[in-house]
Amino acid sequence: MLIGHQRIWDFLIKSAKQNKLAHAYLFAGPAQVGKLATALEFTKWLFCEKKANQKESCGRCKSCLAIESGQNPDVLILAAKQITKNDVLKNAEIGIAQIRELQHKLSLFPYGAPYKVAIIEEVANLSDEAASALLKTLEEPSSHSLIIMISSSWQAVLPTIVSRCQMIKFLPVAEKEISLKLASLAKKEKDLKLAVKLAVGRPGRAIKFLREPELLLEQEKEIGVFEKLLKSPLVWRLEEALKMSQNIVLAQETLNQWLLWSRDRVLEISGQASLAIAPRADSDLLNKYKASDLLVFCREIQKTQEILNNSSFNARLALEVLMIKL
Ligand SMILES: [Zn+2]
Secondary structure (H helix, E strand, O other), X not given: XXXXXXXXXXXXXXXXXXXXXXXXXXXXXXOOOXXXXXXXXXXXXXXXXXXXXXXXXXXXXXXHHHHHOOOOOOEEEEOOEOOEEOOEEOOOEEOHHHHHHHHHHHHOOOOOOOOEXXXXXXXXXXXXXXXXHHHHHHHOOOOOEEXXXXXXXXHHOOHHHHOOOEEEEOOOOOHHHHHHHHHHHOOOHHHHHHHHHHHXXXXXXXXXXXXXXXXXXXXXXXXXXXXXXXXXXXXXXHHHHHHHHOOHHHHHHHHHHHHHHHHHHHHXXXXXXXXXOOOOOOOHHHHHOOHHHHHHHHHHHHHHHHHHHOOOOOHHHHHHHHHHHO
């Protein structure tokens, strides 16, 4: 199921119909916004035996069903693996062996589909060796292969890779659209509203919240931590910055919640409490801040999020600066 990204979908379909597909794409955008879902849906459409002139795949033919169950041999999905070096668990990485295996498979003709499609999840996780190996494939593309690279931090992808593919930027999806498509997954209207708000335009995140309701409760707890943090001495906040800097993906999630909390408090202060979604544990805090203070919070949090998206900056420093400004 595709939620949002209609403009991108139309562009891909049009390119395919006009035989103008690039040999490699980079789908760039926030985590869980729908990049992988779009890559898979598009592959399904490309391979569908019964699409005729339709803008969507049939979802029922052998090829569609094989892709849905992850069984189509012409669809190669590559994801990072956790690796250990000298007994230390390193960040997940796509290694040279994985790229070599992919290159071998791409060199073979497709079994039944018009292309062999390789989907590389989080291409920023390529090791240096793997990146230079992939570069060769991008420089000498074969006529029967299509490579779709995915990244939520494309600024960290080697510029030589970025320059050899067509980049497509995915933007957050409108809340209304996510709510409409996910209404059937939610047991309560309140859960749907909260899940969509906390997902900040990322349908994949909203789906996760609805499928695992305990995650919604955890978010409420996290907001309690933020309120505590606002009242804590700087030393405590700096410790928190250090903890957060150790997992950037989680830190981004936490910052999203802080952003939502600040936005909701502005709504409350301006008499629009019914529009607020994020729960509030501590009413004293409201007296402490003016709407203008909270808007400054929002801007600072967003600035920090942008910095964290770019891995060449020092995450700990950025988070510490944020803690000082809050
Ligand atoms: Zn089909």
